[in-house]
Amino acid sequence: MFPGRLTDCLNVEDYRRAAKRRAHKMVFDYIDGGSDDEVTRFENHTAFDDYRLAHRVLSGVDKPNMSSTIMGQKIDVPFILSPAAGNRLFHTDGEIGPAKAADSVGTVYCLSTLSSRSIEEIAALTKGPKWFQLYVWNDRVLVKEMLDRAKAAGYTALILTVDFPITGNRERDPKNGFTIPPKLGLKQVWHAMNAPLWSLDYVTKPSVKYANLAEDTSAVSLNEFVAQQLSADFSWDDAEWLLGEWSGPALIKGIARPDDAKRAINTGFQAISLSNHGGRQLDSSLAPIHCVQDVRQAIGSDAELIVDGGIRRGTDVLKALALGADAVSFARPYLYGLAAFGAKGAIQAVQQLQDAVARDMILAGVGSLKALNESYIRRKN
Ligand SMILES: Cc1cc2nc3c(=O)[nH]c(=O)nc-3n(C[C@H](O)[C@H](O)[C@H](O)COP(=O)(O)O)c2cc1C
Numbered sequence: 001m002f003p004g005r006l007t008d009c010l011n012v013e014d015y016r017r018a019a020k021r022r023a024h025k026m027v028f029d030y031i032d033g034g035s036d037d038e039v040t041r042f043e044n045h046t047a048f049d050d051y052r053l054a055h056r057v058l059s060g061v062d063k064p065n066m067s068s069t070i071m072g073q074k075i076d077v078p079f080i081l082s083p084a085a086g087n088r089l090f091h092t093d094g095e096i097g098p099a100k101a102a103d104s105v106g107t108v109y110c111l112s113t114l115s116s117r118s119i120e121e122i123a124a125l126t127k128g129p130k131w132f133q134l135y136v137w138n139d140r141v142l143v144k145e146m147l148d149r150a151k152a153a154g155y156t157a158l159i160l161t162v163d164f165p166i167t168g169n170r171e172r173d174p175k176n177g178f179t180i181p182p183k184l185g186l187k188q189v190w191h192a193m194n195a196p197l198w199s200l201d202y203v204t205k206p207s208v209k210y211a212n213l214a215e216d217t218s219a220v221s222l223n224e225f226v227a228q229q230l231s232a233d234f235s236w237d238d239a240e241w242l243l244g245e246w247s248g249p250a251l252i253k254g255i256a257r258p259d260d261a262k263r264a265i266n267t268g269f270q271a272i273s274l275s276n277h278g279g280r281q282l283d284s285s286l287a288p289i290h291c292v293q294d295v296r297q298a299i300g301s302d303a304e305l306i307v308d309g310g311i312r313r314g315t316d317v318l319k320a321l322a323l324g325a326d327a328v329s330f331a332r333p334y335l336y337g338l339a340a341f342g343a344k345g346a347i348q349a350v351q352q353l354q355d356a357v358a359r360d361m362i363l364a365g366v367g368s369l370k371a372l373n374e375s376y377i378r379r380k381n
Contacts, residue, residue, distance in 0.1 A: 006341050006348060012312040012333045015349050018340035019090075024198045025191040026176035027089055031335050034279035035168030040287070041279025044310030047287035051319045052378050056365030064361035065368040066354075067106075070304055070327050071157045071249040071271050073129050076106030077354050078317055078369055082275075082308055082331040083133035083159065086180055088116035090339040091198075092205040095122050097338040097346035103128030104347055105354045110159055110329070113146065118211040123153035133159040133253070136231045136238065146212060147246055158246045159273070160239060163254025165232040167223045168281035179219040181208045236267060243268045253308065256286050258298030271304035271326075278309055278331060289320060296324035314356030321369060322377040 002021040003014045020028050034041025067076050081102045088094035095117040102109035103126040110131045111122050123130060132150035137143050147158070172178075177187055182202075184192065192199040209216050217225065231238075243250055252264045253273035261272045274288040274295060288309045296305055304327075307320040311330040320328045330353075337349030366372050 006344060009337075009340070009345070009348065010352070012336065012349065012353075015333070015336035015340050015345060018345075019336040021340070022195065022197050023090060023339045024182075024188070024195045024202070026173070026178040026182065026188065027198065028339065029172035029176055030170075030178055031090065031332060031339060033170050033172040034283065035170050035281060036283035038279060038283065040276055040283050040285050043287045044276070044279050044289075045312055045316075046310075047289045048310060048313075048316045048319055050380050051289070051323070052380055053315060053318060053322070053364055054376050054378055055363060056376070059365035059367065061362050061365055061367045064358055064366060066357060066361065068326060068369050070108070070306070071131075071251060073108055073156060075108060075129070075327070077357060078321060078327045079311070079353065079357070080108040080131075080306070080327060080329045081110060081334055081350070082278075082329040083110040083112035083115075083161070084331045084335055085112045085114035086116050086208060086210070087335070087338060088206075088208045089180065089182070090335060091342045091345075092201045093338065093343040093346075096125060097343035098334045098350075099126050099128070099130070100343055101334055101337075101347040101350035102126075105350055108157075111155070113212060114210050116208055116211050119146070119149045119155070120153050121211070123155065130155050131157040131159055131251070133161055134242075135161055135164060135226075136234045136242070137229055138231050139229075143242070144245055149212075151246075151248070157249040157251060158242075159251045159253050160242060160269075161253045161277075162234070162239070163275065163277050163281045164226070164230070165234065166230075167226045168277070168283070170222075170280060173221065179221050180210075180217075180225070181219050183219045236263065239264075239269075240267055251304075251306070254281075255295070256288075256291055258291075258294045261295045261303075262298045265299050265303045271306060272299065273306040273308045273329065274325075275308035275329075289316075289323070292320060292323040292325050311353075314353065314358075314360035317353075317357050318360050318364060318366070318372060319377060321372045322374060324374075 132155040251271040276285040308329040334346040337345030
């Protein structure tokens with residue numbers, strides 16, 4: 001059963017099923033899929049089930065304080081919106097959806113380098129806080145240009161994604177003949193007929209492009225694009241160079257190991273995002289939630305730690321924070337909402353997660369994020 005209306009959607013899985021119904025198959029699979037056997041994509045979420053919460057009673061909490069500060073930015077909920085490429089492909093609202101969704105709950109929207117709305121357009125759209133995510137292009141002049149544009153447009157922090165030297169082996173994409181922008185062969189036309197709302201939106205609205213690049217790119221697979229444009233040999237020395245060019249708060253995204261986390265902090269990153277790109281890169285890599293305690297121990301209490309991947313419920317957020325994270329982040333929850341219902345869907349999905357965290361903090365008897373410590377969590381068995 002597919003939830004047909006926005007009001008039918010009560011949780012992330014509902015948006016997922018609604019997105020599957022509305023979107024073209026290659027588009028849904030691009031959002032939903034992972035690499036190889038999708039072990040990590042699946043486990044990112046199921047790993048939360050390895051933990052149980054030990055709630056406190058009669059704690060008098062009726063309005064939990066969900067605010068905190070990450071990289072100097074006050075946020076009103078303990079989550080931020082992870083960067084995701086090419087949102088126009090999912091719905092004509094594109095990155096406008098998640099940018100507004102983040103603003104509506106008082107949190108940060110992270111714009112992808114590969115966004116389909118430009119750095120400047122998204123900056124002009126909402127007053128909400130924004131960070132800019134960077135992949136490292138072969139062309140260092142382009143990197144500097146992008147940093148300058150992000151700074152000028154008011155993005156307050158940089159996210160360097162480091163788990164993407166090449167594209168992971170995402171087998172759904174070649175099976176669907178997926179390219180960006182899409183090429184419409186026989187198979188794609190057949191699937192387009194099964195997705196009339198998506199197809200109408202796609203053919204009648206402006207085409208999909210990487211809006212931060214000056215030139216339109218030809219329709220190639222993500223693998224080919226990344227192999228041509230991005231720098232697979234990027235190293236710690238280059239990361240240091242980049243921090244010098246940015247000279248502001250910076251987060252490194254894609255860390256799994258305590259030694260890398262420690263090195264990142266020593267190199268000058270202020271925050272770590274434990275992430276495996278939503279299971280889209282190295283399959284069988286560790287679920288981020290399983291990395292929290294070791295990494296927290298390695299980097300100490302001052303460095304900031306974000307868990308990215310598999311967050312679907314308010315209780316997932318509580319578990320990550322109880323294990324030692326400062327915040328979490330996610331992409332698919334808002335992407336499914338966007339693909340199913342446009343900006344309205346992204347906004348509702350994010351607001352439901354806000355409500356879920358508040359409800360679960362009350363049920364757990366936790367008055368503030370600072371109070372959420374290891375006493376609230378147990379590893380199962
Ligand atoms: C469709 C899609 C596109 C993505 N594009 C980017 C990107 O451009 N840059 C980036 O750093 N991460 C990207 N990611 C990874 C997300 O930022 C995030 O790490 C991951 O999706 C978290 O897992 P979740 O989707 O289970 O929340 C993308 C993820 C998806 C699903």
